Amino acid sequence: MNSDSDLQIAGDILEVQHLLQPARKHPSTVAEFVGLARTIAADREQWAPLVRYDATTRWYHRLRTGPGYEVWLLSWVPGQGSGMHDHGLSSGVLTVLEGKLTERTERGSRSLDSGAQRVFAPGYVHEVVNDSLEPAVSLHVYYPGLTEMPMHAAQCAPTAADVVPA
Numbered sequence: 001m002n003s004d005s006d007l008q009i010a011g012d013i014l015e016v017q018h019l020l021q022p023a024r025k026h027p028s029t030v031a032e033f034v035g036l037a038r039t040i041a042a043d044r045e046q047w048a049p050l051v052r053y054d055a056t057t058r059w060y061h062r063l064r065t066g067p068g069y070e071v072w073l074l075s076w077v078p079g080q081g082s083g084m085h086d087h088g089l090s091s092g093v094l095t096v097l098e099g100k101l102t103e104r105t106e107r108g109s110r111s112l113d114s115g116a117q118r119v120f121a122p123g124y125v126h127e128v129v130n131d132s133l134e135p136a137v138s139l140h141v142y143y144p145g146l147t148e149m150p151m152h153a154a155q156c157a158p159t160a161a162d163v164v165p166a
Contacts, residue, residue, distance in 0.1 A: 026066040030091070030119060033069070033141050037095045037117065040064075040071065040139055047097065051075050051137055058082070063139070070145040076101065076136040081129035087122065088148035092140060094118040094128070099136025102129045125152050 027033045040047065040063070052059045053075050064071040076099070084104075094103075094117065101112045104127045112118065120126070130136045 027069070027143075030093075033091075033093050033143060034117060034119060036071070037093045037139055037141050041095050041097055041115075044097075047073055047137075047139070053077050053135055065145065068145065069141060069143040072140040072142070072146075073097075074138050074140060076128075076130035076138070078130055078133050078135065082127055084125060084127045084152040084154055085149050086125045086152065087120070087142060087146060088150060089122045090142040090144055090146050091122055092120050092124075092142045094120070095139040095141075097137040097139055099130065099134050100132045101136050101138060102131045103127070104129065127154075 027036045047063060050061055050063070050073060052061075055077055058080050059075045061073045062070060063073045094112075096112045096114050096116045098114055100114070103110045103112055103118060105125065110118075128138070
């Protein structure tokens, strides 16, 4: 039986700097973009003073850009929604910072409470709506940066409120 530990065999990895990968300044994987969104969400002092609410249209603010990506801050007053859309060639991470949002797809509806995250690929069709009685704030990371947002005809699965008795 060999009792040598990995450290005894390989040596201390911190002593072999040329084997360590340099820390990346910007995210490049889905997990890193999710981590970026979580880091920004946790830093309330950074984003909260920027939030505005507009009863006539959804408010949005580009919070940050990096090589090939954008971070957007959005507010939603009760009743506001995005309409059915996709994000063209962009993938994304949606994080609810405050309040509650509803995401609707052709497969059904999902309630997104504060802290919830959704990751989506290019071409993913959804609608985001504030169905609650309180305002909401969300953070959106797009890679590559958002260049289009094609709108789609409503194709969501019906909810109980949509079903008309025969």
